[in-house]
Amino acid sequence: MTVTLITGANKGIGFETARQLLELGHVVYVGARDVERGEKAAAALGARFVQLDVTDDASVNGALAAIGSAEGRLDVLVHNAGVLGNDGVDGPAALRVFDTNAVGIVRVTEAALALLRRSSNPTVVTVSSSAGSFWAVNNPDRPEFQLPLSLYSASKAAATMLTVQYAKSQPGIKFNAVEPGTTATDMTAAFGIGRSPEESARTVVRLATLDVDGPTGTFQDETGVLPW
Secondary structure (H helix, E strand, O other): OOOOEOOOOHHHHHHHHHHHHHHHHHEEEEEOOOOOHHHHHHHHOOOOOEOOOOHHHHHHHHHHHHHHHHHHHOOOOEEEOOOOOOOOOOOHHHHHHHHHHHHOOOOHHHHHHHHHHHOOOOOEEEEEOOHOOOHOOOOOOOOOHHHOOEEEEEEEHHHHEEEEEEEEHHOEEEEEEEEOOEEEOOOOOOOOOOOOOOHHHHHHHHOOOOOOOOOOOEEEEEEEEOOO
């Protein structure tokens, strides 16, 4: 059985990714800050719940310790937790957005490395965004060109770079970042845009189910590798 942890999995793309991976036979841990919402989501899916706040070291370490105790390893880690950061631009807002969208990746990855190394096919997927891509935000034909979210975009650029750097420093583990496509979730409700989480989760699932010799250090959407 493939053991998978998904952060921020109580709703949206994370929830749908969990559902699709469960259908493929994975043992899925739904990571969520809120215990009530996380337990409700896990029960609805038939998954396992672990309390996990990516901005809290003790929470992260406790979650990975619990998975290690129960499973002995981690095969797939999906960094899905994120915030939009559309409440204005100032120092506190920047710290909050980067703490969740970028520093959280470091916290969870570092806590998970020992368990990932016990896997025969360790895989890490970062749900990033082309909003953090020079190519996309400077292309008038792309939706990111008009996106007024500087902190979100900058934090997603950091998330993609962290993915690349982990791929280089951890050659035994596959690390890839994904642009899931503009998706209708709680985060994008104010913009009234996006496709279904089910459709966007398919690319996350594809990268979460790579063969042992699959790619690493890439940034992809459903069409393949993207410029960045």
